[in-house]
Amino acid sequence: MNTRQLTELGQQLRVDSVRAAAAAGSGHPTSSMSAADLLAVLFANHLRYDFDRPAHPGNDRFILSKGHASPLLYAAYKAAGAINDTELMTFRRLGSRLEGHPTPRRLPWVETATGSLGQGLPVGVGIALSGKRLDRVGYRVWVLCGDSEMAEGSVWEAAEHAGYEHLDNLVAIVDVNRLGQRGPTRHGHDLDAYARRFRAFGWHTVEVDGHDVDAIDRAYGEAVSTVGQPTAIIARTLKGKGVASVQDREGLHGKPLPDADEAIEELGGVRDLRIEVRQPPAARMLHAVRAGHLELPRYETGDEVATRDAYGQALAALGTARGDVVALDGEVSDSTRAEFFAKEHPDRFFECYIAEQQLVAAAVGLAARGWVPYVSTFAAFLTRAHDFVRMASISGAGINLVGSHAGVAIGQDGPSQMGLEDLAMFRAVHGSTVLYPCDANQTAKLVAEMAGCEGVRYLRTSRGGMPVLYGPNEEFPVGGSKVLRVSPQDRLTVVAAGATVHEALKAAHALAADGISVQVIDLYSVKPVDRRALREAAEHTGCLLTVEDHHEEGGLGDAVLDAFLDGRPTPRLVRLAVRTMPGSASPEEQLHAAGIDAESIAAAAKLLVENAIVR
Template identity: 85%
Template sequence: MTTTKTRELTALARQLRVDSVRAAAAAGSGHPTSSMSAADLMAVLLARHLQYDFERPEHPGNDRFILSKGHASPLLYAAYKAAGAINETELLTFRRQGSRLEGHPTPQRLPWVEVATGSLGQGLPVGVGMALSGKRLERIGYRVWVLCGDSELAEGSIWEAAEHAGHEHLDNLTAIVDVNRLGQRGPTRHQWDLDAYARRFQAFGWHTIKADGHDVDDIDRAYAEARSTLGQPTVVLARTVKGKGVESVQNREGLHGKPLPDADEAIEELGGVHDVRVDVQPPPPARMLHPVRSGHLELPRYEIGDGENAVAPRDAYGQALAALGTARGDVVALDGEVSDSTRSELFAKEHPERFFECYIAEQQMVAAAVGLAARGWVPYASTFAAFFTRAYDFIRMASIGGADINLAGSHPGVAIGADGPSQMGLEDLAMFRAVHGSTVLYPCDANQTAHLVAAMAEQRGVTYLRTGRGALPVIYGPGEEFPVGGSKVLRMSDADRLTVVAAGVTVHEALAAARLLADEGIQVRVIDLYSVKPVDRQTLRAAAERTGCLLTVEDHRQEGGLGDAVMDAFVDGGPVPRVVRLAVRTMPGSAAPQEQLHAAGIDAQSIAAAVQLLVEQAVVK
């Protein structure tokens, strides 16, 4: 017997389909068929199980919803309309310039969007981060719902997330998979084989539920079962039909990402335009439990000195992060199973409840950081600089979504020594500089590192700190300040022939080279460009005006690193100086750190030789 509840849910699902078709038709683009397959899943969630206050999206007790298949945004916006969050007029601005309703949703535009989606395979990993926050930190009873497409289950990041969620017993996490059989160019790998998907999730410790994705009562039952399951995350595997409800498009290939050929006929076939409204269940009372600050920050202090006071920047990172965790209750740390190398283990020992071991799963680590940031935490995630390349799409999407995350890459450059090129971060500065709105920092000593670790907590967007492996002399006092966007002029005189610009390990090589050159009667200016982005334009321009030539020295590939950052100081007008670049241009092998620097041509002797050649060639005054 058809009940009133069934009729109401079916009517809501029908409207979600109609509005998805209308939005895409008005835009002339979009993904209505991908939205139509999941309309029943969304209708039941919105009307029966989601606990959410649309007038208070910041309510700590709100359930969290992530549309991992972000291309199905017409469905999301249709749901917002049904909930009264947006109106009819705004719905039909979909994909237009200036509209909040973008092709793929972002939190900057809409307060109900948790994170940016659209790069498939990311919603579930980020949802794991949110669920970790709810279960381990906030201890609030909200549930994280993630709507995935079946195509994105081919992404390895989905299975990093599945294993992590199972390991952490995240019973506050429910994944809903819209198994509609068709991807962009044709059938998916497993098509409608729900058992194939179930076996995979079960292997990672998930509770699995199979459902008819177009039977609202069966969906209702599945969601209720998911909410009552304890000790395991739950996945609802729903068999659906792409383009459901319109005979001419349903289960047809070649229609992905296109408005329906005849929208008016499709709308009539679906029952016409209606204005069904739904009262979404409000969340229970709740409050945020973590404090923003809990004490005075006492950073570690290191005394100036050469060999006897040498400290590895990675050691200073760990010590400063632990101190920051003591001062601020909202700081959390994550690591990719190398915390003894990155030194984030020092934070883990002092604040184990706020440390997250992500194992060798860098995509999941960055995604969890994004999820934690979305819940108000200040995450610091660390691994070897080279391994952030695996998670670059997550970093890129974090920027698109406006996530405030701090990433620390240790073991950069050839200076790590004998491990060889697979372990050397030689592209990381370029990678992070290219991220929109990012901050890129590269300290050269312990006090500078400690101060920059603290400064990162106040930065917006993606912030990257490059931390060296080897011990370096302490050249700055503990009271020195290092504003983001600044630099330090370490040597200068009226007789300077050129300026050497360095960062990190090459700062010390540059200083040694300056001493060698001084013995030959050649004076050079030395700038420590610890803020690689934003760059200190004023200081660089002043140096260029005074000395005419800038010699950049970096333990990094020549493309996109320090040399290009220096050029940024001159892109908006004014005379461009001669810039000569020393960088890693060959493929390193295994050797001792100093041997590596010499082989790459970025040690003190190589810098001095380059300057002498420029002087001999009368390139510099």
């Protein structure tokens, strides 16, 4: 398109943003209006995309990081012919695909859910990594960011990683409209304040008037021709551009224009321009065929093996069998044991360093390109990336997260290194799967099982060696459990997972010597939980004692309780969990101090049995 046509298209995108927000009675038209020229030039002259084939391997990828500007994105979709005007006017209505913030669950052209600011660029880095290192296809990743989100640390994690990886297929477009939600942004219209930061991380930068369509066009051309560096286009814009009553004025964020009809007239009226978005070049996806015989590691019963070791060995084996499996780690692969995968499949291993937000975001980006990512770090450190996990769930992203060094059982490192909130955190994620194996063979099987699950999957591993309980041919379906001890004389049921399974078995053995028989269940699938097995145990013994190396809130005990929330009679339920703040001590001392070792379990069981006799 030429200058006049691009200017008209920018005005059309403004008008349609105003119309959509007015029809909904809510939305962010002024944030859309500031970036309208930026998107008009991109869609008309530079984006290569087949809207009829969103999975085309040669398609460029566009991410609206400032997701609240969704009216602009939908207006651009209309101009490209992907949606019609009738659908545009359903913005924010019940059942509409055009949500207040875009999600790939509803629209096939959306790469990732946005709206939690600071996430678009990190996910874009993941997609760009896929294009550069795995797909080896020349698509470009365009990310439209707002200036407010430049205050997010995750943006600069992404900027550093992209610079380090020389992602010249990545372009960040920063809409510097000066105004945030409650007033001016930190740097206002100081474009160089943003450019300096990007340049410090190895980016090529272009400062531009964001309403000069010719200047924007040249800037995009410069980005495309830049080799060896990602490009940041820093664009000075005006919020509410084109309507005098709202342009560059505070207090109008997230509100429809006061008089939409008057604004539309001031913008030149409704238009119906259509753009022919450039078609992508022919491309062939180079994903390796998934087929391959899976030879998981096998461990002898009685041997002592850390589940983190089994995870690393199983992941390497899975990578051999499946060429679509990739692994990411946060500079602790020697501890998480992801290094086993890295050594065998270096081309599919991504070191993200101590940047957990970027770590998870990169996995989301890789998953969007069809890869099956496994992300590993210490369980405690995944808390830093919880918002990225939450947004991954909203996106419907299929990612596997593995938290090692969980619980007080890690020993002397102290509470800062102990994942004691992770089960609660991942159980609360919509549609998640949460697994906590207790031995090496179980771990290996669950690593493979995770690859076939949907949504966010979490596996918890332990630092220290634990006896192998199960043979290598045992199966562990997601949603299942294992009954390790049972007899007609059982007085109660001990429910454990991971490290506490071994303590529960020791306690059961000691109790048996005192004439008290107890059932022991290994509840390795914390979500979904094995409701049937738990209900049968409740009918069998009438009392469940849960033991977990985790805080009492939201973990194993709550998972067990959920099995009895259907209106049926609830059994007596007692919980042993970490209720105090740990210090430094040996693993055995930690378990005892927390009251979750074999001695504590046996004492609690005796007390419960005595109380039952008294009654």
